[in-house]
Amino acid sequence: MLRIASYNINGIKARLPRLLEWLEETRPHVACLQEIKTQDEGFPASEFEKLGYGAIWHGQKGFNGVAILARDAQPVEVQRGLEGEPEDEHSRYLEADVHGLRVACIYLPNGNPQPGPKFDYKLRWMERLRKRAAQILAEEVPAVLAGDYNVIPRDNDVYSVRAMASDALMQPESRAGYRRILADGWTDPIGTLRPGGGVWTYWDYQAGAWQRDHGFRIDHLLLSPAAADRLSAIGVDKDHRGREKASDHAPTWVELRG
DNA sequence: ATGGCTTTAAAATAAAGA
Numbered sequence: 001m002l003r004i005a006s007y008n009i010n011g012i013k014a015r016l017p018r019l020l021e022w023l024e025e026t027r028p029h030v031a032c033l034q035e036i037k038t039q040d041e042g043f044p045a046s047e048f049e050k051l052g053y054g055a056i057w058h059g060q061k062g063f064n065g066v067a068i069l070a071r072d073a074q075p076v077e078v079q080r081g082l083e084g085e086p087e088d089e090h091s092r093y094l095e096a097d098v099h100g101l102r103v104a105c106i107y108l109p110n111g112n113p114q115p116g117p118k119f120d121y122k123l124r125w126m127e128r129l130r131k132r133a134a135q136i137l138a139e140e141v142p143a144v145l146a147g148d149y150n151v152i153p154r155d156n157d158v159y160s161v162r163a164m165a166s167d168a169l170m171q172p173e174s175r176a177g178y179r180r181i182l183a184d185g186w187t188d189p190i191g192t193l194r195p196g197g198g199v200w201t202y203w204d205y206q207a208g209a210w211q212r213d214h215g216f217r218i219d220h221l222l223l224s225p226a227a228a229d230r231l232s233a234i235g236v237d238k239d240h241r242g243r244e245k246a247s248d249h250a251p252t253w254v255e256l257r258g
Numbered sequence: 259a260t261g262g263c264t265t266t267a268a269a270a271t272a273a274a275g276a
Binding site for chain 1: 259260261262263264265266267273274275276
């Protein structure tokens with residue numbers, strides 16, 4: 001069994017004790033981290049080594065930034081960044097081979113406010129991701145595209161459709177971009193196994209959202225056909241969202257046989 | 259709520275997040 005987790009940690013410096021605690025408690029085989037919010041020099045690789053995790057990372061000053069951790073293994077980098085906009089300097093994509101899988105770590109742009117240039121960038125970035133994802137599909141390898149997609153795929157993936165109606169996360173264009181990736185051959189295992197919705201991966205810091213369970217599902221792990229054939233379990237480590245100094249996201253994971 | 263927190267960067271506020 002392999003467990004692959006996605007976790008938007010909202011700052012690796014502020015979150016390090018919580019992150020190490022989560023790794024020790026749950027021991028995922030692969031952990032894709034988003035919003036590390038540090039330059040490459042500030043990445044605490046030695047802290048992960050102590051726990052038996054190898055790592056690669058793609059940092060940036062102040063915001064964004066992604067990393068892939070692997071238990072008792074060193075991820076072999078395949079690609080960083082997406083093609084199509086050479087002037088795009090955001091650190092949002094990192095891809096590696098590890099534990100017999102192709103793993104992509106994704107931090108899709110938020111896109112707010114919409115409409116506007118940030119929303120346009122989000123939609124373009126989704127199409128750039130889709131192109132890369134199609135190349136991976138063509139390789140016919142077991143693959144997981146894990147990350148914070150900043151897309152609420154369906155109305156039952158949010159606590160209140162009305163409250164979020166004008167948000168970039170659930171605009172028809174955002175959902176259509178996500179659906180196009182699925183239509184190419186990727187599977188959303190949580191969406192498939194929980195057709196009734198009600199699974200949240202994010203709760204805002206504001207307005208008592210956690211206490212009221214006002215959440216939504218935006219962290220996704222898309223599976224290639226060869227990976228989907230091996231799916232054995234899904235989950236969200238919800239209790240980690242409720243701890244002191246927690247990220248506003250909860251770790252989200254899939255388990256694959258073999 | 260066009261921002262009720264939170265983090266980062268950096269020196270008091272401002273950007274970004276979702």
